[in-house]
Amino acid sequence: MTELIQAIxxxxxxxxxxxxxGISAGECRSIFLDWALFEDHDMPQADRIKALLDHYGATAPDHPMTDVLTAALETPTAPKRRGGRKGRVG
Known part of the structure; x- marks a missing residue:
């Protein structure tokens, strides 16, 4: 697993x-963004994040980076749009 983590x-x-x-959540988000934008790998990003979570998150479940990695795996839901009069009036 260590070789995989080093490659990722x-x-x-x-x-x-x-x-x-004492690293903050904001600092972790910045580090994650740098990693996500500039690390080049053939493995899909979601799989790389899961591997990092398995490796680091298991021993540090309360660390802010664990929260950032977990949030990165969550797919945002699209806002529901209401059309017609109900969408304008409420």
Missing amino acids: DQRGLIRDSYVIE
Whole structure:
């Protein structure tokens, strides 16, 4: 598993975020965005995030990066649009 994690997180951004004492959720989101935009890998991103969660999240379930990784897997729901008069009036 370590080789897979090293391949997924080549620059060690996610790994380092788990080591930083007192890191905030905002800092974790920034690190995650940097990782997501610049890490190049053949594996689908959702699978990479799941592997990172399995590796790091199991030992640090309350860490802000675990929350960020978990949120990244959640698919946003599209807002429901109401058409016609009910959509305008309420």
